[in-house]
Amino acid sequence: MAASSQSCGVCDLRHITKPCIVWCTECDEGLCSECKEHHSLSKSSRSHSVIPIAEYLKLPADVLKITQYCSKHDEKFQIYCQKHECPCCSKCIVESHKVCQDIVNLDDVIQNAKTSNALSEIEETLVEVTENLQKIRQHQQNNLLTFKEKRKEIEKELKKTRMKINNHLDKLQEDLMKQLNELEEKENSKICQLMASLEKKEKEIGECQNSLLNIKKHATDLQMFLSIKQIEEDINTSIQNIISDIRSFGEVRIESNPCDIVLIKKKARQAQLMIPIVPTKFIENIKLTIQKSIETQGNQIYGCCILPDDRLVFTYYFAKQLKVFSDKGSKDFEVKMPCFPFDIVYIREDNTLAVSYNDPSTIAIINLETKQMMKSIAMDSDIYGIDLKDNQLIYSGPYKGIRMIDLNDESISDLVREAMTSCYYTATFRDNIYHTNHQKDTVTCYNLQVCLMAASSHSCGFCDLRHITKPSIVWCTECDEGLCLECNEHHSLSKASRTHSAIPIAE
Numbered sequence: 001m002a003a004s005s006q007s008c009g010v011c012d013l014r015h016i017t018k019p020c021i022v023w024c025t026e027c028d029e030g031l032c033s034e035c036k037e038h039h040s041l042s043k044s045s046r047s048h049s050v051i052p053i054a055e056y057l058k059l060p061a062d063v064l065k066i067t068q069y070c071s072k073h074d075e076k077f078q079i080y081c082q083k084h085e086c087p088c089c090s091k092c093i094v095e096s097h098k099v100c101q102d103i104v105n106l107d108d109v110i111q112n113a114k115t116s117n118a119l120s121e122i123e124e125t126l127v128e129v130t131e132n133l134q135k136i137r138q139h140q141q142n143n144l145l146t147f148k149e150k151r152k153e154i155e156k157e158l159k160k161t162r163m164k165i166n167n168h169l170d171k172l173q174e175d176l177m178k179q180l181n182e183l184e185e186k187e188n189s190k191i192c193q194l195m196a197s198l199e200k201k202e203k204e205i206g207e208c209q210n211s212l213l214n215i216k217k218h219a220t221d222l223q224m225f226l227s228i229k230q231i232e233e234d235i236n237t238s239i240q241n242i243i244s245d246i247r248s249f250g251e252v253r254i255e256s257n258p259c260d261i262v263l264i265k266k267k268a269r270q271a272q273l274m275i276p277i278v279p280t281k282f283i284e285n286i287k288l289t290i291q292k293s294i295e296t297q298g299n300q301i302y303g304c305c306i307l308p309d310d311r312l313v314f315t316y317y318f319a320k321q322l323k324v325f326s327d328k329g330s331k332d333f334e335v336k337m338p339c340f341p342f343d344i345v346y347i348r349e350d351n352t353l354a355v356s357y358n359d360p361s362t363i364a365i366i367n368l369e370t371k372q373m374m375k376s377i378a379m380d381s382d383i384y385g386i387d388l389k390d391n392q393l394i395y396s397g398p399y400k401g402i403r404m405i406d407l408n409d410e411s412i413s414d415l416v417r418e419a420m421t422s423c424y425y426t427a428t429f430r431d432n433i434y435h436t437n438h439q440k441d442t443v444t445c446y447n448l449q450v451c452l453m454a455a456s457s458h459s460c461g462f463c464d465l466r467h468i469t470k471p472s473i474v475w476c477t478e479c480d481e482g483l484c485l486e487c488n489e490h491h492s493l494s495k496a497s498r499t500h501s502a503i504p505i506a507e
Contacts, residue, residue, distance in 0.1 A: 006053075008032035010039075012293075013493045023056040024048050025220045026076075027495040028067045037482070040488045041465045043479040045496040055218050060211045062230065064224040071424075075499070077222065078105045087222065110221035116226050123212065125235055130205055137198050140191050147184060154180060208234070294329040303343035303386075305353070307368075313339035313353060321367065322355060333371055343386045343425060345393070347407070354393055356383045363393065377410055385425035385435065389448070397434055398422040402446070416446055417444070460484035474502040 008018045009029030020030025024039060026048045029116065031039050039045050069076050075089035082102035097103065113119070155177075162173050196440075208231065215227055296314055303315040310327035317340050324332040339357040341364075347354055353366040353375065361379040363386070366372070381397035388394070393405045394415065402416035415433065424436045433446045460470045461481030472482025478500040483491050491497050 007028070008035055009231055009495060010035040010490065010493045020053050021054050022050040024496070025440050026068055028069060029495050035494075038109055038462070038487070038495050039494060039496070042487075042497065043461060043481050044476070044491075044500065048284065048496065049220075051218055052059065058214050059218055059223075060215070060227075063211075063219050063223050063227050068220065068222060078103055082111045087226075106169060107224070110225045112220045113225040113228070115218055116228075118232070119216075119224070122228060122231055122235065125210055126205060126212070129235065130202065133198050133202050133205070137195060140195055140198075143191060144188070147187065149178065151184060222249055292329070294325060296325075297323070297331065303341065303355075305344050305346050305361050307346055308348065313344055313346070315344050315355065317341060322353070335366060335371060335373070342384050342423075343390045347388060347391070349354070349391055354386060354388070356386045356395060359395075360380050363395070377405070380420065384423055385427070387426050387428045388427045394426055394428060394433060396420060396424055396426045402426060402433060402435060415448070460487055462487040472505050475505050476500050476502050 006019060008016075008020045008031055009027070011018045012034055018032040018034075019352050020032055021037050024045070026047065027039075030053060031050070036050070039048070039050070045396065070089035070092060073089050073091040075091060077087035077089055078372075079088045079090070079093055079097075080086075080089055080103075081093075081097050081100050081211075082104060083100045084097070085131070087106055088097055088103075093103065158176060159171050159372075160442055162169050165172075201210050212231065215224055219227065221359065226458075249458070294312065298314075298316045298319055298321070300317045300319070301314045302317045305313050307313065309331060312325045312327070314323050314325070315337075320337045320340060320342060322337055322344070324333040324334070326332050337355065337357065339359050339362070341355050341357045343356045345354050347365075351368050353368065354390050355364045355366060356362075357364065361381060361383050362371050363377040363379060363383065364376040365377070367374040379397075381400040381403075383395050383397055386393055386395040389404075391407055393407060394402065395405070396402055398420055401414060401420060404413045406413075420435070421437055421439050424438060427434045428448065431448045433448050434443055435446075436443055460468075460472045460483055463484055464469045470484040470486075473485055474488050474499070475482050479491075479497065483502065491502070
């Protein structure tokens with residue numbers, strides 16, 4: 001691991017040796033300056049997190065052994081089996097976990113690893129162990145002082161006895177002094193050994209705390225999650241070793257006294273921490289409940305949306321109005337529209353509203369702060385339902401199908417080229433587009449990525465991000481973008497995308 005982390009993983013595959021400057025925590029490989037640029041621009045890895053190689057090498061050796069990829073199948077971990085408490089790739093599920101029921105998405109399990117209760121408890125336990133060790137050390141130091149004091153008292157008592165009994169007790173005094181010195185030396189040796197052991201344990205705890213700090217700063221959520229259990233086991237083992245090693249705290253005259261120190265072990269008083277089970281929801285089990293009813297003060301309401309502050313916005317078609325209500329139901333303000341408003345959507349980026357209406361076909365942009373229309377975009381077809389996806393408006397036109405307009409340059413792309421009925425709504429969720437048909441009482445779903453791929457040009461998506469125009473020769477089905485000859489070579493060597501399928505652009 002140490003040797004491989006020093007050189008660029010992508011260059012190694014091309015039989016080129018270059019030192020790496022960063023480490024990709026998701027690809028589990030180092031990158032040189034050139035490959036780092038390609039890595040940060042590639043669609044399959046541009047969202048990956050990278051850290052300087054010097055910071056990465058600070059992680060403990062056990063943490064560095066934890067990778068994002070399955071050692072058996074060389075595929076990325078995606079699933080977590082709660083029954084066996086282990087991460088799995090897609091092939092592991094098929095081969096070894098067919099009958100397992102408690103299978104959840106790995107991202108759902110590890111997303112809060114660095115802020116979990118388990119990590120907080122480990123940190124608290126380490127603090128408690130440190131406090132207990134300090135108490136024990138202080139107690140032993142007091143024992144040493146006590147031995148010295150008792151020794152003086154015994155010497156004084158022996159001298160008094162010698163004076164009273166005279167010569168008859170001379171030999172007894174000598175024997176007792178010899179025995180006393182032996183006992184003192186023996187007990188001092190025991191205490192010194194115990195204190196040396198305690199200092200060693202304190203040093204180990206300090207190293208563990210430093211390692212935990214580095215793990216929190218630089219390790220991935222998966223490394224953090226799997227390291228917690230190992231650290232927890234190490235702490236419990238250390239506590240048991242301390243308890244088993246400390247059997248007594250000294251003797252004055254061949255007499256053992258039990259120690260009155262109570263070792264704190266918070267974990268033993270609490271219920272065992274269980275891995276959170278991500279509940280599985282089915283649409284058949286979802287029940288809708290009316291939370292609140294609002295008097296809309298009008299009729300023929302065709303569109304509505306909810307603002308981030310829980311205010312509600314409605315479009316009144318025949319009244320040619322747009323009204324905003326508070327979450328309590330009281331009217332905040334209203335805006336007069338030049339035509340009959342149909343649908344409405346909130347644009348978070350500039351705190352505005354986009355309203356669709358016809359006669360003429362227009363998208364109006366309303367500023368929520370000034371409560372005025374700040375811009376209108378003329379359309380070349382009727383427009384009804386409207387929604388927002390990545391700062392691009394997706395709307396429906398009865399003769400043009402479903403289209404998308406970029407709010408920055410107002411360029412229009414066709415997503416679904418087919419004639420549709422009028423007065424239907426459009427909505428998006430994740431990578432899907434939905435539209436209604438009130439004549440057939442149906443809802444139709446389209447995949448947004450497939451629509452975008454069909455509408456996109458044949459230029460290299462990697463080079464587009466560098467403002468370079470190059471024709472693509474292949475299409476990556478997993479990245480959903482074209483690649484030129486040069487970028488295809490990097491794409492096929494990068495650990496994040498070397499297993500992707502690419503097909504000729506003509507196909």
